[in-house]
Amino acid sequence: MTSADEDSGQETVVPPKPRVAIIVNPSKPDAAGLEATAGAVCRQEGWDAPIMLETEVEDPGCTMARQALEQQVDLVVAARGDGTVRAVAEVLAGTGVPMGVVPMGTGNLLARNLDIVLGRPEWALRIALWGEDTAVDVAHAQIEPGGKDHAFMVMAGLGFDAAVMADTDSDLKSKVGWLAYLEAGSRKLVGTRTKVRVTVDGGEPFTEKIRSVVAGNCGKLQGGITLLPEAELDDGILDVIVIAPKNAVQWIGVAASVLGRNKRKGLHTEIHRCREIIIESEEEIEVQLDGDAVGSSTYLAMQVEEHALTMRTATRQQKRAIRAEGWPIPVG
Numbered sequence: 001m002t003s004a005d006e007d008s009g010q011e012t013v014v015p016p017k018p019r020v021a022i023i024v025n026p027s028k029p030d031a032a033g034l035e036a037t038a039g040a041v042c043r044q045e046g047w048d049a050p051i052m053l054e055t056e057v058e059d060p061g062c063t064m065a066r067q068a069l070e071q072q073v074d075l076v077v078a079a080r081g082d083g084t085v086r087a088v089a090e091v092l093a094g095t096g097v098p099m100g101v102v103p104m105g106t107g108n109l110l111a112r113n114l115d116i117v118l119g120r121p122e123w124a125l126r127i128a129l130w131g132e133d134t135a136v137d138v139a140h141a142q143i144e145p146g147g148k149d150h151a152f153m154v155m156a157g158l159g160f161d162a163a164v165m166a167d168t169d170s171d172l173k174s175k176v177g178w179l180a181y182l183e184a185g186s187r188k189l190v191g192t193r194t195k196v197r198v199t200v201d202g203g204e205p206f207t208e209k210i211r212s213v214v215a216g217n218c219g220k221l222q223g224g225i226t227l228l229p230e231a232e233l234d235d236g237i238l239d240v241i242v243i244a245p246k247n248a249v250q251w252i253g254v255a256a257s258v259l260g261r262n263k264r265k266g267l268h269t270e271i272h273r274c275r276e277i278i279i280e281s282e283e284e285i286e287v288q289l290d291g292d293a294v295g296s297s298t299y300l301a302m303q304v305e306e307h308a309l310t311m312r313t314a315t316r317q318q319k320r321a322i323r324a325e326g327w328p329i330p331v332g
Contacts (some may be wrong), residue, residue, distance in 0.1 A: 017048040020075040020129065021068035022102070023061045023088055026054040030104060034079055034121055041125045055080070061087035069097060075312070077128050079121070081105015082154055082290040090151035093138045093308040100128020100312040106180075107291050109154040113218035113233060114313050117322050127314045135307035136233040139217040143287050143297040152289045155227075157214035158279060158300050160243065162286035163188050166293035189248045194285055198242070199278040212243040213279055215302045228271065229261040236306035240272045276303040 022038055024031050031054075038050045051071060053064035061078060065088045068076045078088040079102035092099050102124040103111035114134075117123045141150045155161075164184045172180040193209040216239045219231030231239040245251050245268040257266025264271050284296035314322070 017046060018074040018129075019048045019051065019071070020077060020100075021051040021053055021064075021071065021073045022077045022079050023053045023055060023064045023068070023084060024079045025060075025084065028080070028104065034102070034104070037122050038125055041122055041129070045126065045129050047129060055084060055087075059087075060084050062091055064088075065091035069095060073097070075100060075128060077102055077125070079104055082107050082109050083292045085110050086152055086290045086292070089138060089153050089309055092310075093151060093305065096310060098133055098310040098312050100124070100131070102128065107222060109221065109291070110218070112222070113154065113220050114311060115319070116314065117327050120322075120327050123318075123322055123327065127318055128312045130315075131312040131318060132315050134234070134311050134313045136309050136311050137217055137236055138305045138308040139215065139238060140303050140305060141289060142299075142301045143294065144299055145301075150289055150294070153217055154290050155214050155216045155218075156287075156289045156300075156302060157212060158281075158285045158287045158297070159194065159210055159212035160185075160188055160191070161212050161214055162288035162293055165288045165291055166286050189251055193244060193246065194281055194283060196285075197280045199280075200240075200272050201274045201276055208242055208244065210242055210244050213240065213300075214243070215240045215277060217304065225258065226261055227258055229263055230271075230273065233311075234307065236275065236304060237273050238275065238277065238302060238304045240274065240277050240302075242270045242272070244268050244270075276301070278302075 024034055035052050042050050051073065053067055055061050055064060061084045065076055075098050076088060076092060077100040078085045082105060085101055088099060101111050101116055102121050103116060103118050108118060111118060116127055139152050141152055141156050168180050168184040172183060193211055195207060195209050197205050197207055199205045216228040216231045218233045219226050219228035219239065221227050228239040228241060243254055245254050250268050253267030254269055257269045278301045281298045284298055287294050287297050287300055
């Protein structure tokens with residue numbers, strides 16, 4: 001773009017405004033409000049009008065992220081929950097195009113682990129537009145040998161946690177948010193352990209009887225709980241917790257181990273740190289990826305790809321400004 005310079009008669013090159021694509025679920029009641037907010041923030045910050053791309057029931061964001069890349073935008077923002085974030089990250093990994101997050105889902109676990117403020121989409125958008133570029137890891141999972149690769153950003157696993165995700169009442173979740181998982185979990189505490197074969201980083205396989213195995217790219221859950229105290233988004237390591245209580249009473253020991261932030265071995269829990277883990281079972285077990293139940297399988301392999309994705313995170317100045325407004329950075 002050019003404009004005429006009246007004094008010299010020469011044309012001055014005006015740099016184009018940066019562009020952002022925002023991927024949003026149109027079925028949610030706050031989607032229309034987000035478009036208005038995003039338009040206002042982009043005008044204020046000197047960006048072009050945002051490109052709004054709507055997800056579909058069958059596609060939580062992969063196609064939309066590819067469309068954004070085709071339009072050569074400077075930034076892609078996932079505005080929803082961890083399922084949309086996962087889909088967008090899967091496409092953006094390895095491209096170098098930065099990704100922002102506007103947390104508007106139930107768990108918002110990636111936002112919590114990145115210290116992106118919850119409940120203020122205008123601030124999350126400003127972080128996405130002008131935050132720091134941070135290289136983070138992307139984890140991958142296959143739910144059958146040689147099967148399709150699925151990215152995940154927070155946690156994936158099989159057993160108890162996945163069964164809870166699959167059995168959570170959607171109506172209750174829309175009313176009380178992540179607390180609905182507690183209700184489903186209370187119904188799943190009693191159950192039998194499953195015998196699995198575990199292979200860590202290509203080593204000698206070993207056998208465990210488990211209720212759940214969860215691999216984390218990062219460690220924080222809702223409610224200020226840290227499941228994996230050593231997990232970091234940028235360390236090139238998966239932190240994997242094996243949970244193996246025999247009965248409902250032993251879940252008290254599991255809770256004590258988690259709340260006590262035991263780094264490796266606790267009551268009925270053990271944490272492995274690795275780059276790859278394979279879990280095989282003789283019977284099918286429920287599997288979840290970033291809180292989305294994806295069915296049952298006898299196989300789950302997970303790996304980590306170091307620094308594969310560029311995320312926009314809050315600068316120190318932005319964090320100070322957010323706190324000054326009385327909106328704390330999330331702690332869980």
